[in-house]
Amino acid sequence: MDLMQEITKPYLRKDFLSLQVGEKIKVTTKVFDKGNKEKYRISNFEGIIISQKRPKQINYNFAVLKEGSKLVIKQTFFYHSPSIINIKKMGMINQKVRQAKLYFLERELAAKKSNG
Known part of the structure; x- marks a missing residue:
């Protein structure tokens, strides 16, 4: 396990704050064009964090x-991804x-939207 931590250590991001379930956040990401990898646009996604998985690892x-x-x-983001600005x-x-x-927030909001 130590070897894995040594390999992934340079790729861990330390410029973001720690996150908690239930926080409202705004995530700014780069979205690349399909044909051209040099062109991208900036996209914002604002919402509530409903789950976290593996918070102390590279695949958080x-x-x-x-x-x-x-x-x-519902959108899933990788915390250590270079596309997150x-x-x-x-x-x-x-x-x-x-x-x-x-996850109950997702069900409640979906039921509220479908009923009117």
Whole structure:
């Protein structure tokens, strides 16, 4: 396991703050064109963190839930990815977070959107 940590150590990002489930965040990423890898656009995704997996490893990822006008979108981001430019914390959700995964928010929002 020490060899694996030594190999992945230069690729770990230390410029972002630590994240918690239940925080509202804004993730700024580079989205590359399919044909041309040199051209890219900047995309923002703002929502609530509903889950985290493997927070102390190179393959640490987190899922963000965004509520749109007619859709509920869940997107997973890799924390140490070079395509992430910035992660900005916007605050916490109103209720106290007592669970490690907030998948129930996804179900509640989807049910609310489908009913009207």
